[in-house]
Amino acid sequence: DAGVIQSPRHEVTEMGQEVTLRCKPISGHDYLFWYRQTMMRGLELLIYFNNNVPIDDSGMPEDRFSAKMPNASFSTLKIQPSEPRDSAVYFCASSLVGASYEQYFGPGTRLTVT
Amino acid sequence: SQQGEEDPQALSIQEGENATMNCSYKTSINNLQWYRQNSGRGLVHLILIRSNEREKHSGRLRVTLDTSKKSSSLLITASRAADTASYFCAFLSGSARQLTFGSGTQLTVLP
Numbered sequence: 492d493a494g495v496i497q498s499p500r501h502e503v504t505e506m507g508q509e510v511t512l513r514c515k516p517i518s519g520h521d522y523l524f525w526y527r528q529t530m531m532r533g534l535e536l537l538i539y540f541n542n543n544v545p546i547d548d549s550g551m552p553e554d555r556f557s558a559k560m561p562n563a564s565f566s567t568l569k570i571q572p573s574e575p576r577d578s579a580v581y582f583c584a585s586s587l588v589g590a591s592y593e594q595y596f597g598p599g600t601r602l603t604v605t
Numbered sequence: 606s607q608q609g610e611e612d613p614q615a616l617s618i619q620e621g622e623n624a625t626m627n628c629s630y631k632t633s634i635n636n637l638q639w640y641r642q643n644s645g646r647g648l649v650h651l652i653l654i655r656s657n658e659r660e661k662h663s664g665r666l667r668v669t670l671d672t673s674k675k676s677s678s679l680l681i682t683a684s685r686a687a688d689t690a691s692y693f694c695a696f697l698s699g700s701a702r703q704l705t706f707g708s709g710t711q712l713t714v715l716p
Binding site: 495522524533534536539541546547582584588591592593594595596597598599 | 636638640645646647648649650653655693695697702703704706708709
């Protein structure tokens, strides 16, 4: 298996622009998580899905952030409009129920908003 | 959410020495996991210990869990330069299906 796939790996955009991050989880995994990592705040859980349904989005910082999972093999995290404080590394992770919830992380998307 | 706390925040040792990192948490847990993150990469699962276990080994890794003290430690024996990374504890508690991650320990192994 190719593991969790994220795209793009790097994104540089100007303040006010829309940003869309993409994730393909490991085939067969039924949980998908979006995290944000910064030096100041560490690793923060933004939202997670179970069987494509959002379960907990309490970590989503503002209404500017939205996430979707239209099917079992694809999820997006959108920021609109983006702001410089959104600059961070965004990780997607997936896991399988019954496997002690061990998570498999993607390589991350480094977002820079200027 | 309640984060785990790790100490030390940073640790620098010579190759061949042992490295010990500690994690504390505040709630009862189902299991506790340790992850490694190399610079610029995603986190990689290392080892899991269940709440009814006290010690677990995997290669050069040894994890202990003390539920009475709500703490865990990760020992890396005979460290190598390639072990240089950030190490995070993460725990699963209650009916939650998401992990709560600690703040991480940055380990540097000097050749």
